[in-house]
Structure formats: C-alpha cells, structure tokens
Amino acid sequence: MSLVQLMFQTATSTALSGLGRRTQIGWAAVDVAISTEHTREAEATQHPVEYGVMISDHIVRRPARLEISGFVTDTPLFAAGFSLGTARSSATFHLLNSMLDARAPIYVLTPRRLYPSMVIERVRVPEGREGALRFECSMKEITQVFSQSIALPPTAEVSQGSTAASAGTGGGTGRLVEGNVADPTHAAGTGGNRASAPEAPARTQGWLAKLAGIGA
Numbered sequence: 001m002s003l004v005q006l007m008f009q010t011a012t013s014t015a016l017s018g019l020g021r022r023t024q025i026g027w028a029a030v031d032v033a034i035s036t037e038h039t040r041e042a043e044a045t046q047h048p049v050e051y052g053v054m055i056s057d058h059i060v061r062r063p064a065r066l067e068i069s070g071f072v073t074d075t076p077l078f079a080a081g082f083s084l085g086t087a088r089s090s091a092t093f094h095l096l097n098s099m100l101d102a103r104a105p106i107y108v109l110t111p112r113r114l115y116p117s118m119v120i121e122r123v124r125v126p127e128g129r130e131g132a133l134r135f136e137c138s139m140k141e142i143t144q145v146f147s148q149s150i151a152l153p154p155t156a157e158v159s160q161g162s163t164a165a166s167a168g169t170g171g172g173t174g175r176l177v178e179g180n181v182a183d184p185t186h187a188a189g190t191g192g193n194r195a196s197a198p199e200a201p202a203r204t205q206g207w208l209a210k211l212a213g214i215g216a
Helices: 003-017 088-102 154-168 170-175 178-182 184-188 199-211
Strands: 023-025 028-030 032-039 042-044 059-061 065-073 106-109 114-124 132-141
Touching: 023 065, 028 065, 028 088, 065 088, 088 114, 088 132
Parallel strands: none
Antiparallel strands: 023 028, 023 106, 032 065, 042 059, 065 132, 106 114, 114 132
C-alpha cells in the first residue's frame, strides 16, 4: 500500500468518525462553520406525459450543490487529524485554492452528510484580522457514469449498403422511356417507335375531300 493510499484511507476514516460533529473540505478542516447550505434540485419536463409511461424517465436530477461559510484559526479548539502547523489559516487559504486549481473531485464532510464526489467552483476570502481565515466555498457534485460500446449486427450493415446503392441508382426510375408516357398507344405493341403519328394529317385530308365531294 502506497503512502498516498494510506493517507487517503486515514483521512476518510477520520472524516467518517467525525460525521455529525464537524466540517471538513477535502484536506482542509474547518474550525467553525458559520453557515452550511445544502441544495438539491430535480427538473421535470414541461411537455405532457402519456399515461402508462414511467414518470421518473421525464424527471432529471440535478447535481447537488453545497455552500459553506466558515472560520479557520491558528489555534484550533480540537485536533483536526492532520496538523498544518502554526499558520493554519494561511495554509488553509493555499489549500482551498490548490483544490480549486486541481479540478479533481474531493470529499466534503458536514454534520448532515458526507459528499464523496464534489468539485470546488468558487472560493471567496475577505480580508480580516491576522491569525484567522474567513472563507466562503461553493461546490457542486460530480456524477460519474460508465460508457458501453456495442457492435452492430452484420445484417444492419448489409441493409445500409443496399439502401445506399438503391439511392444512387434512383430506385430504377431512371430507365423509364419517355415515349411510354407521351404516347399511350406505345404499349399496344408498336415496338417503341412512334411512326404512326405522321399518318394523322393524311387521314384528316382524305375525310375532308370526301365531305366536299371531291374525288371518286
């Protein structure tokens, strides 16, 4: 077991043993918590939900938020597990900023509950008297999930290729003969030629001649 793992396990057990008594942000022990605000939210859909479906599928739980305002002094009233020396207030100031810059999840212990995966979003430290540090820390919960990759079945790939080939040839409609549409008599067996079309003026001229009594 490495030294880092040993320190983490020791700090975790120390934090769990102090549940209900004190406040700790990562490695920084808080002497006095002036205020601690827990926020949990869930957002419901704004659209109508059909009867019979799972209502929970239309409600999204938002990450928990935590606001802590506290004091750290150079002369604590109780042991904090890991001593930061005489200048505890100055060391806690740099420790809070280091955890913010690290952008890594930390555990946060409050008298109400233990948050195992929180990230620091804001640290506010107003200037005050020497020998003490007053700070405000805003944190948000980080939810971690596991991703899963699956392979497509071969039948799906084949059908996708067939669809692409059919789209490229226009589905066979590009072979349509224009004469079939323009001349309905083409389907009666004219062999695809439209030679009968010029005979219409000759038949019309012979009929007019008979009507006028011209010719035999």
